[in-house]
Amino acid sequence: MARRYAIYDVFTGQRLSGNPLAVIFDTDGLSDEAMQAIAREMNLSETAFILPPEGSGHAARLRIFTPAKELPFAGHPTVGSAIALAERDHPPGETDLDLMAVLEETVGPVRCAIRMRKGEASFAEFELPKRPARIDMPLDRQGIADALTVKSTDMAFENHVLSVWTAAVPFVLIPLRNLATVQNLEFESTLWERVAPFVDGTLASAYVYCRGGVHHQAKFHARMFSPDMRIWEDPATGAAVAALAGAVQQFDALPDGHHPMIVEQGLEIGRPSFIHLHIDSKGGEIAKARIGGQAVKMAEGVLHF
Numbered sequence: 001m002a003r004r005y006a007i008y009d010v011f012t013g014q015r016l017s018g019n020p021l022a023v024i025f026d027t028d029g030l031s032d033e034a035m036q037a038i039a040r041e042m043n044l045s046e047t048a049f050i051l052p053p054e055g056s057g058h059a060a061r062l063r064i065f066t067p068a069k070e071l072p073f074a075g076h077p078t079v080g081s082a083i084a085l086a087e088r089d090h091p092p093g094e095t096d097l098d099l100m101a102v103l104e105e106t107v108g109p110v111r112c113a114i115r116m117r118k119g120e121a122s123f124a125e126f127e128l129p130k131r132p133a134r135i136d137m138p139l140d141r142q143g144i145a146d147a148l149t150v151k152s153t154d155m156a157f158e159n160h161v162l163s164v165w166t167a168a169v170p171f172v173l174i175p176l177r178n179l180a181t182v183q184n185l186e187f188e189s190t191l192w193e194r195v196a197p198f199v200d201g202t203l204a205s206a207y208v209y210c211r212g213g214v215h216h217q218a219k220f221h222a223r224m225f226s227p228d229m230r231i232w233e234d235p236a237t238g239a240a241v242a243a244l245a246g247a248v249q250q251f252d253a254l255p256d257g258h259h260p261m262i263v264e265q266g267l268e269i270g271r272p273s274f275i276h277l278h279i280d281s282k283g284g285e286i287a288k289a290r291i292g293g294q295a296v297k298m299a300e301g302v303l304h305f
Contacts, residue, residue, distance in 0.1 A: 003027070006300040007044075010080040011236040011265075011273035011293035013121035018273045019236035019266065020298065021080035022047040025088070032070070038305065039065035045234050048077040050085065058109065059085055059101035068230040072106035073129060073168040075238010075275070075291050082112040082124040083295040093118055105129065107168040113292075125276065125292025132167040132246030132286070135199055139164070139172070143195030148208065149186040150176065157211055159251040167242035170199035171207040171224075175247075179221055182210045183268060189227040203228035207240040209263075215274075219261035220244070223268060235266030236273030238291050245279055245289045254281040 003026035012018025022042040024030075027049045030038075039047040044067075051061040063070065064077045086099050097116040102109050103126075112126045139162055145152040155162055160175035176182050185208065196204050205226035213221035222244070224237040241263050248254065248261075259279045266273040273293075280288040 001026070001029070001305065003303040003305060004300070005303055006084055007298045008080040008084055008295045009298050010076040010295040011238075011275050013294040013296060015296050015298050017266075017271050018295070019076045019234065019271065020044045021077055021295075023081055023084040024049045024303070027051050034305070035063060035065055036070070038303065040067045043067055045231050046071070046074055046077045048081045050081065053104055055102070055104060055109065057102070058104055061104040064105070066229040066231060068228065070106075071169060071239075073110070073239060075241060076236055078103060078105070078110055078112065078126050078238065079124045079291075079293050080295045082114050082126070083122045084297070086114045086116060086124075087122060087297065090116065092116055092122060121294040121296045123292060123294050125290045128167055128242050128245070128289045128291065130168050131289070132165050132243050134246060134250065135164040135166060135170065137164055137197055139197065140195040143191065144172065144174065147188050147191035147195060148174065148206070149188065150181055154181050159253075160247065161251070163247060164197060164199065164204060165243035165246045166199060167239065167246070169239040169243070170202055170204040171240050171243045172196060172204045173244060173247050174206060174208045176208055176210045179210055179212060179214070182208055182221055182223060185223075187225045187233070189225070189232075192225065193227055205229065205240070207237065207243065209244065213264045214267055215264055217262050218264040218274070220263045221267075222263055222265045224265065233269050235269060235271035236275055236293075237265065238275060241275050241277050241291055242289070245277060245286060249279060249281060249286050253284070254279060256282050
């Protein structure tokens with residue numbers, strides 16, 4: 001059977017940067033095993049499968065696979081799929097459009113806003129379907145430092161400390177003292193697998209970040225490594241930024257109001273990505289948060305499977 005697909009570069013307005021995403025449009029008759037096999041064949045951080053929606057008025061049901069496993073939620077497949085569906089139905093470059101779509105993910109319905117403008121890469125953002133939560137558990141501080149080839153004294157800045165957070169996907173959030181330390185670390189996956197905690201049966205991924213960035217507009221610079229997902233280094237990780245929102249709210253003690261910021265990622269591997277994070281804070285907690293970014297179609301074709 002011929003199945004249409006497209007490759008989008010996500011969290012970027014330029015091709016050959018950002019985080020590549022495969023979007024499979026024709027999914028009739030695909031079993032779970034077949035979807036996992038296709039994701040391994042694509043060998044990207046994630047592959048998104050578009051299925052008919054179950055809810056009235058929803059745009060699609062979305063299933064997300066890494067080369068190793070299915071995820072309940074992920075940021076760059078959400079942004080990329082929302083834009084891919086919008087551009088499938090409304091050819092880009094012809095008119096200015098503002099659209100709304102609800103994607104049914106395993107974590108729950110995800111509300112997306114899509115902005116299409118003539119001469120610009122399309123932009124999409126979504127409300128976090130689940131607020132980030134901190135998970136208190138013992139961590140092997142020295143073991144984590146060894147897995148990153150950094151000093152244990154490097155793992156903190158200001159009020160930010162080593163912690164575990166999840167907004168549907170768990171991450172160990174590792175603050176490093178400056179940009180150079182983040183850029184120069186060397187991740188040892190074997191050591192990580194020995195010391196990383198399990199959260200609900202899942203080995204937590206490593207999300208390393210610092211204040212500031214290479215680009216002046218970036219509030220944070222980040223890198224993500226996930227042996228559990230078979231992702232050596234991810235160019236952009238929306239689910240990790242969702243978790244980071246909780247750490248920023250708590251450690252920076254955000255005052256009431258709206259707090260926009262950009263997280264840059266992927267520069268070390270030649271895939272610069274820019275993730276927009278908006279936090280609405282009230283009473284010391286996150287009232288609402290959104291994640292967004294641009295995406296551009298890089299390729300399209302047909303799978304014969």
